[in-house]
Amino acid sequence: GAVVSQHPSWVICKSGTSVKIECRSLDFQATTMFWYRQFPKQSLMLMATSNEGSKATYEQGVEKDKFLINHASLTLSTLTVTSAHPEDSSFYICSAIVAGVNVDTQYFGPGTRLTVL
Amino acid sequence: QKEVEQNSGPLSVPEGAIASLNCTYSDRGSQSFFWYRQYSGKSPELIMFIYSNGDKEDGRFTAQLNKASQYVSLLIRDSQPSDSATYLCAVSLSGGYNKLIFGAGTRLAVHP
Numbered sequence: 001g002a003v004v005s006q007h008p009s010w011v012i013c014k015s016g017t018s019v020k021i022e023c024r025s026l027d028f029q030a031t032t033m034f035w036y037r038q039f040p041k042q043s044l045m046l047m048a049t050s051n052e053g054s055k056a057t058y059e060q061g062v063e064k065d066k067f068l069i070n071h072a073s074l075t076l077s078t079l080t081v082t083s084a085h086p087e088d089s090s091f092y093i094c095s096a097i098v099a100g101v102n103v104d105t106q107y108f109g110p111g112t113r114l115t116v117l
Numbered sequence: 118q119k120e121v122e123q124n125s126g127p128l129s130v131p132e133g134a135i136a137s138l139n140c141t142y143s144d145r146g147s148q149s150f151f152w153y154r155q156y157s158g159k160s161p162e163l164i165m166f167i168y169s170n171g172d173k174e175d176g177r178f179t180a181q182l183n184k185a186s187q188y189v190s191l192l193i194r195d196s197q198p199s200d201s202a203t204y205l206c207a208v209s210l211s212g213g214y215n216k217l218i219f220g221a222g223t224r225l226a227v228h229p
Contacts, residue, residue: 032214032215034216042221043205043219043221043222044161044219046217049214049216093160093161097215102168103149103166103168104149104215105151105163105166106163106207106215106217107163108153108160108161108162108163109160110159111159111160
């Protein structure tokens with residue numbers, strides 16, 4: 001099956017620092033990846049669509065200058081949370097698209113838990 | 118605003134029973150429908166998808182789709198305590214480049 005990895009699985013940082021999260025498709029190529037955020041007891045919130053070789057598209061209300069996305073290869077997308085603050089503490093999850101005959105399917109990475117002190 | 122509605126639960130069923138999870142959606146143009154399972158503190162994992170009206174079976178799981186009623190459901194037969202998790206219904210956004218809209222999830226508790 002399709003395997004998506006994320007690194008790191010958890011990170012603790014000080015307020016004002018930047019944190020980079022990597023998302024990799026291990027056994028397939030992904031031209032499209034998505035980045036989600038999930039707060040406790042809430043559902044997934046789509047932050048942005050990451051397209052290989054082009055700029056990411058951000059959902060309404062998501063600050064593109066704060067959440068920098070780079071999709072430099074067909075197997076790697078990165079999310080950098082710049083100048084992180086405690087309110088950015090959340091569970092960040094990426095997904096990658098696997099194209100199917102009738103349906104394209106999203107497979108999720110294991111997530112990165114970010115805590116900003 | 119395109120929406121996906123699920124009963125938050127918890128839905129409590131005894132071990133061995135059938136668990137029935139329901140979902141309604143507002144986007145009439147949606148073509149693909151997904152069920153994900155999410156254990157506490159973990160990321161979602163795909164259970165199955167459906168895109169045609171009717172039933173689709175995969176092991177103990179059956180997805181049902183009724184596009185006219187904008188309704189999709191998941192049945193879990195012979196429920197096990199290990200099935201206890203939050204089940205997320207996700208619907209493809211029409212014209213949305215593979216974007217999914219997620220429901221808030223239904224928490225299922227299977228008790229021995």
